[in-house]
Amino acid sequence: MPIKVLKASAGSGKTFRLTNDYVDLLKKSSHNQILAVTFTNKATEEMKTRIVKVLNKRVKEKGDKQAFEYLKSILHDYSHFNISTIDKFFQKIVRSMFRELGFSGLYNLVLDKTQLIEDSVDEMRMNLDQYENAYNLLLEHALGKLKEGKDWSFSGELKSLTSMLWKEEFMNLTPDELSLYTYDNVKNFFAECIKKREAILEEWKVLAGNAKKSFEKADLDLKKDSNRGMLARLDTFIKGKINFFTDTQRGNLKLDGVLTKEKYKKYASDLVATGFDKDLAVFAESYSDENLKLYFTINAVVSHAIYLPVIEEIHTLIRNRLQDRNEFLLSEMNHLLAGMIGESDAPFIYEKVGTQIKNYLLDEFQDTS
Numbered sequence: 001m002p003i004k005v006l007k008a009s010a011g012s013g014k015t016f017r018l019t020n021d022y023v024d025l026l027k028k029s030s031h032n033q034i035l036a037v038t039f040t041n042k043a044t045e046e047m048k049t050r051i052v053k054v055l056n057k058r059v060k061e062k063g064d065k066q067a068f069e070y071l072k073s074i075l076h077d078y079s080h081f082n083i084s085t086i087d088k089f090f091q092k093i094v095r096s097m098f099r100e101l102g103f104s105g106l107y108n109l110v111l112d113k114t115q116l117i118e119d120s121v122d123e124m125r126m127n128l129d130q131y132e133n134a135y136n137l138l139l140e141h142a143l144g145k146l147k148e149g150k151d152w153s154f155s156g157e158l159k160s161l162t163s164m165l166w167k168e169e170f171m172n173l174t175p176d177e178l179s180l181y182t183y184d185n186v187k188n189f190f191a192e193c194i195k196k197r198e199a200i201l202e203e204w205k206v207l208a209g210n211a212k213k214s215f216e217k218a219d220l221d222l223k224k225d226s227n228r229g230m231l232a233r234l235d236t237f238i239k240g241k242i243n244f245f246t247d248t249q250r251g252n253l254k255l256d257g258v259l260t261k262e263k264y265k266k267y268a269s270d271l272v273a274t275g276f277d278k279d280l281a282v283f284a285e286s287y288s289d290e291n292l293k294l295y296f297t298i299n300a301v302v303s304h305a306i307y308l309p310v311i312e313e314i315h316t317l318i319r320n321r322l323q324d325r326n327e328f329l330l331s332e333m334n335h336l337l338a339g340m341i342g343e344s345d346a347p348f349i350y351e352k353v354g355t356q357i358k359n360y361l362l363d364e365f366q367d368t369s
Contacts, residue, residue: 033356137309
């Protein structure tokens with residue numbers, strides 16, 4: 001099947017072009033064999049209206065009999081005028097395949113899970129005494145944040161991270177992989193991460209301290225007798241309130257990079273005598289891409305990994321809520337549908353949907369893909 005891609009900026013007429021392409025496709029396929037997918041309901045109605053207007057204009061102004069037949073066919077079979085948002089298209093497929101997906105009875109599809117997530121997180125938060133493991137984990141994490149002078153509140157993070165449950169990466173995890181996210185495993189992993197991060201910080205602190213001492217042995221002051229803002233940053237490593245070096249500054253963590261101004265160059269021999277140049281080189285070696293990457297990776301991981309077992313409990317709450325309401329998330333249906341279809345032939349889908357789609361038009365593909 002040939003693919004045509006239209007690339008243009010906003011307001012340049014992409015939707016107008018798609019409308020004309022749709023009308024041209026009517027010469028090869030009936031309207032119920034063409035699927036146009038848009039990103040918003042507004043865009044759906046806009047495209048439908050434009051197509052009808054284009055056909056109507058051709059009939060009135062040119063007496064186009066073929067356009068009249070297309071228009072009549074669409075208006076008499078408007079329910080199969082397949083222009084819709086991606087969500088509505090999937091709803092149509094899913095509803096036609098409920099039995100094949102293993103569901104019986106009537107289920108309501110839920111498109112927006114935002115409120116469901118908020119209600120479930122709030123339910124756990126209000127009843128934390130019933131979730132001993134979650135309570136202990138969240139309390140320990142909150143106290144750790146308070147110690148670091150950070151916001152201890154966890155509700156916002158939990159809601160944001162819970163929404164990740166329906167990302168493809170998570171939904172493709174096997175039961176064995178999910179079983180690893182127990183409270184004990186996560187706590188042990190969290191403790192190892194913190195230990196490694198503290199080791200990196202301690203190494204930087206000690207090495208920065210060594211460089212400062214050798215600098216001061218030459219009767220010099222980090223702030224007064226060096227390029228402004230450069231060596232003074234070593235003090236922040238010593239005090240644990242790190243002000244990281246910029247990439248340019250990292251490249252200058254050496255004696256001739258520090259003493260660039262003429263008034264400081266006279267100190268070079270004194271600093272070599274105290275071993276400052278060697279101490280600075282050792283610090284620079286530790287302050288490497290590898291250690292920086294590890295440090296920031298640990299920061300990112302410990303900010304979120306601690307919540308994994310809690311999120312799994314919230315997931316259970318969400319599933320219970322859906323079951324009680326006879327509801328199912330559309331995002332989960334899409335995953336089930338993809339798993340059921342696998343690499344099988346498409347005609348099975350066409351049979352259930354009731355038609356065969358021969359042509360596809362995707363508006364705003366970066367959003368609908």
